[in-house]
Amino acid sequence: MTNHGHPPADDAQPAHDDDENGTSPTHAEGDADAYVGPDGVAHPRRIRSFVRRAGRSSEAQKRAFDELGPKFVLPYIPETLDWPTAFGRAGAPRILEIGFGMGDGTAHIAKLRPADDFLGVEVHEPGVGALLKLIGTTPLSNVRIVQHDAVEVVEHMLPEGSLDGVHVFFPDPWHKKRHHKRRLLQPPFVALLASRLKPGGYLHCATDWQEYAEQMLEVLGGEASLENTAAGYAPRPDYRPVTKFENRGLRLGHGVWDLVFRKRG
Numbered sequence: 001m002t003n004h005g006h007p008p009a010d011d012a013q014p015a016h017d018d019d020e021n022g023t024s025p026t027h028a029e030g031d032a033d034a035y036v037g038p039d040g041v042a043h044p045r046r047i048r049s050f051v052r053r054a055g056r057s058s059e060a061q062k063r064a065f066d067e068l069g070p071k072f073v074l075p076y077i078p079e080t081l082d083w084p085t086a087f088g089r090a091g092a093p094r095i096l097e098i099g100f101g102m103g104d105g106t107a108h109i110a111k112l113r114p115a116d117d118f119l120g121v122e123v124h125e126p127g128v129g130a131l132l133k134l135i136g137t138t139p140l141s142n143v144r145i146v147q148h149d150a151v152e153v154v155e156h157m158l159p160e161g162s163l164d165g166v167h168v169f170f171p172d173p174w175h176k177k178r179h180h181k182r183r184l185l186q187p188p189f190v191a192l193l194a195s196r197l198k199p200g201g202y203l204h205c206a207t208d209w210q211e212y213a214e215q216m217l218e219v220l221g222g223e224a225s226l227e228n229t230a231a232g233y234a235p236r237p238d239y240r241p242v243t244k245f246e247n248r249g250l251r252l253g254h255g256v257w258d259l260v261f262r263k264r265g
């Protein structure tokens with residue numbers, strides 16, 4: 001998961017990446033849960049950007065869940081999040097992070113930017129436990145977590161024009177062409193994210209998979225309500241730490257691409 005998109009990570013990609021027909025139970029579960037709307041109407045099945053991976057939480061992660069979960073993990077409820085109540089303060093800039101993995105980057109940035117509130121959304125339970133552990137040890141008071149599909153969180157919990165920033169770091173690249181449909185950063189979701197940003201708010205994405213970087217540049221560049229802050233790819237903003245996998249990749253000559261777009265005023 002945290003070794004991002006480089007070929008060795010292919011094994012770490014959701015386990016069924018080789019499942020040609022998508023018939024394994026894991027695939028079926030992650031692929032498209034049937035969805036019935038509040039009106040009782042069944043909607044077309046949604047292709048998801050993740051699969052529920054096996055992987056156990058460690059004892060320490062479970063302990064962090066028990067001790068810190070009640071305060072820092074917010075339930076997924078399909079209604080507008082009461083941000084001041086959730087964070088215990090009002091007026092702080094609101095940053096959403098999608099797919100924080102094990103949360104090292106999230107904790108680093110939240111420590112660096114104590115004046116900002118960070119809502120981290122991740123589906124992988126051991127990752128949630130790992131970030132809770134970091135929240136306890138750092139310690140951090142400006143992070144909250146929702147363990148749920150970020151697409152639904154953005155759709156139902158975050159109103160239009162409510163976010164100051166969005167971070168999407170190393171989203172699963174879904175290397176194989178037949179899986180590209182699972183990539184998170186596609187025009188409809190980027191339009192949805194952009195609608196949630198305040199004017200002047202930013203969307204910061206990073207990837208180490210060149211072909212996904214090119215797709216991101218095209219999709220973000222094609223969203224009329226966003227403008228690029230750079231001529232193409234952006235220099236890495238100082239707040240985004242270089243992960244150990246990224247460092248290793250950079251030593252091997254692999255690239256990493258950051259994209260920083262702003263919502264037009």
Ligand SMILES: C[S@@+](CC[C@H](N)C(=O)[O-])C[C@H]1O[C@@H](n2cnc3c(N)ncnc32)[C@H](O)[C@@H]1O
Nearest residue numbers: 001002049050099100101122123149150169170
């Ligand atoms: C390749 S990992 C990157 C993790 C982390 N951002 C990093 O830089 O190390 C992508 C993460 O996104 C999560 N993810 C993918 N789709 C998601 C979704 N729709 N909602 C929430 N999390 C998602 C996965 O569970 C995984 O942990």
